[in-house]
Amino acid sequence: MGIIKKIRKNLSSAFNKIFKRGNLRRIGIYGPPNAGKTTLANRIVRDFTGDVVGSVSDIPHETRRAHRREGVTIESNGSAITLDIVDTPGLATKIDFQDFMAKGLSEDESRRRAKEATEGVIEAVRWLEDLEGVILVMDATEDPFTQVNVTVIGNMEARNLPLLIVANKIDLDDSMPSRIKSAFPQHPMVPISALNGDNIDVMYEKIAEHFG
Amino acid sequence: MKGIQMDLVSSDKLDRLSSVEKIRMILDSVEDGKIIVLERGLTPQEETKLIEATMTKITPGEFAGIEIESYPGAVHQSWFDKLRKKPVDRARLTVIGPADQLKMLKRDRDVISAMVSAR
Numbered sequence: 149m150g151i152i153k154k155i156r157k158n159l160s161s162a163f164n165k166i167f168k169r170g171n172l173r174r175i176g177i178y179g180p181p182n183a184g185k186t187t188l189a190n191r192i193v194r195d196f197t198g199d200v201v202g203s204v205s206d207i208p209h210e211t212r213r214a215h216r217r218e219g220v221t222i223e224s225n226g227s228a229i230t231l232d233i234v235d236t237p238g239l240a241t242k243i244d245f246q247d248f249m250a251k252g253l254s255e256d257e258s259r260r261r262a263k264e265a266t267e268g269v270i271e272a273v274r275w276l277e278d279l280e281g282v283i284l285v286m287d288a289t290e291d292p293f294t295q296v297n298v299t300v301i302g303n304m305e306a307r308n309l310p311l312l313i314v315a316n317k318i319d320l321d322d323s324m325p326s327r328i329k330s331a332f333p334q335h336p337m338v339p340i341s342a343l344n345g346d347n348i349d350v351m352y353e354k355i356a357e358h359f360g
Numbered sequence: 361m362k363g364i365q366m367d368l369v370s371s372d373k374l375d376r377l378s379s380v381e382k383i384r385m386i387l388d389s390v391e392d393g394k395i396i397v398l399e400r401g402l403t404p405q406e407e408t409k410l411i412e413a414t415m416t417k418i419t420p421g422e423f424a425g426i427e428i429e430s431y432p433g434a435v436h437q438s439w440f441d442k443l444r445k446k447p448v449d450r451a452r453l454t455v456i457g458p459a460d461q462l463k464m465l466k467r468d469r470d471v472i473s474a475m476v477s478a479r
Contacts, residue, residue: 241411242425242459243418259420266415273412293467295428299411302404 173359174216174232176275179285180296181208181238184316188285188342189235193217195348201235207251209265211237214275224352229360236275237268239296276303281310281359288315288323288339292331301332312358313337314351319344364395364461364476371400379406383413390426390458391417393479401430401454427462429472430454 177185189201201215214236221230243265248258276282284300286292304311313332315325318339325339338354340347367389374382382402387410389396402410407428414426431452455462455472458479466473 239411240425241414241428243415244424244459245420262418262420266418269415270412273408276408291467295407295430298430299404299407303408306404 173229173280174234174278175281175283175355175359176234176236176279177283177285178236178239178272178276178300180287180290180294181240182206183238183285183287183290184342185238185285186211186235188283188314188316188340189215189217189233191342191345191348192222192233193220195352196220196222201233207248207253207261209238209240209243209248209261209268211235212261212264212268213237214268214271222352222355224349224356227356227360229356231355231359234275234279236272237265239272239300240265240269241295243269276300279309281312283312283314283355285314285316285342286328288317288325288328289320292328297332301335310358311335312354314342315339316342318346362478364393364478366395366397368397369399371398374398374400379403379409382406383410386410386456387413387417387426390456391423393458393461395455395457395462395476398430398454398456401452423458425459426456427459427464427474428454428456429464429467429474431467431469431472 177189179185186202186204190204193199193201197217197220199217201217202211204210214234217233217235219230220233221228243262245255245258245262248261249255253261282300282304284297286297301311313328313335315323315328315337317323318325319341325337329337336354336358338347338351340351342348377385383406386396410426410428417423418425453472455474457476461477461479463475463477464472465475
């Protein structure tokens with residue numbers, strides 16, 4: 149692509165971004181299985197609409213279909229932003245039905261869940277193309293350097309789209325949100341407990357600031 | 361001699377392959393029980409395509425997926441790179457293997473520590 153064409157394309161993209169402010173934005177909640185994505189989606193939607201998005205469980209891949217909640221208006225510090233929130237299935241590079249059996253599911257149920265989970269991961273990957281920003285949920289008790297986290301961050305950086313990292317589960321004694329900050333210093337990070345609501349107001353401020 | 365085959369793929373070879381060919385090469389090798397080491401990593405878009413293709417291959421009791429780890433690329437772009445929307449550097453060395461044979465022990469920006477076991 150010629151340099152003039154490239155400059156024109158970038159100017160057009162910047163112009164669109166400026167005039168898109170205030171419009172509805174579609175934001176995906178991503179992360180590995182059991183990071184607390186649906187707990188967070190439920191927290192956001194419950195706080196601003198009184199409803200919930202999906203069920204949660206200790207068994208990985210409880211969410212096996214993406215759920216979109218349209219027009220959630222998040223208010224923070226006197227400003228408001230309206231978002232479409234997409235809760236996505238956990239991203240993974242491996243799914244072993246025996247892991248579900250270890251959690252007490254029958255073999256048939258485990259095989260079925262494994263199959264549905266693979267379809268869920270494909271759906272989550274395909275949603276990435278249709279989003280205008282991502283909230284990446286990481287479990288603050290786990291090693292943040294996972295391929296799933298690196299892949300989601302890489303995709304957002306390559307497309308120049310906003311990304312907010314949420315270090316979840318800070319209510320647990322062994323959580324270390326600082327480890328996440330030092331792993332990905334180039335992106336804003338907010339430590340929270342989606343379960344208890346700890347620091348959730350700060351997260352809403354960051355969402356308004358970042359995706360507004 | 362019994363053992364596990366490792367294929368170390370140079371960046372020159374990777375440059376000659378299309379995204380589809382890279383993903384096909386990786387999945388074919390991993391399904392055969394090989395460990396692949398790429399001298400230079402995949403782009404973020406190729407990584408998502410690899411995840412998607414892996415999911416279609418998973419068969420309970422036969423193939424559980426892949427383990428993949430790489431050191432991340434450089435994190436900082438100059439303002440000029442941002443203005444030109446130059447993509448962030450892709451990941452550097454990348455290790456990929458069958459999920460039931462390759463287990464990552466520890467990873468940070470510059471060291472990947474992994475355990476490989478026979479089937």
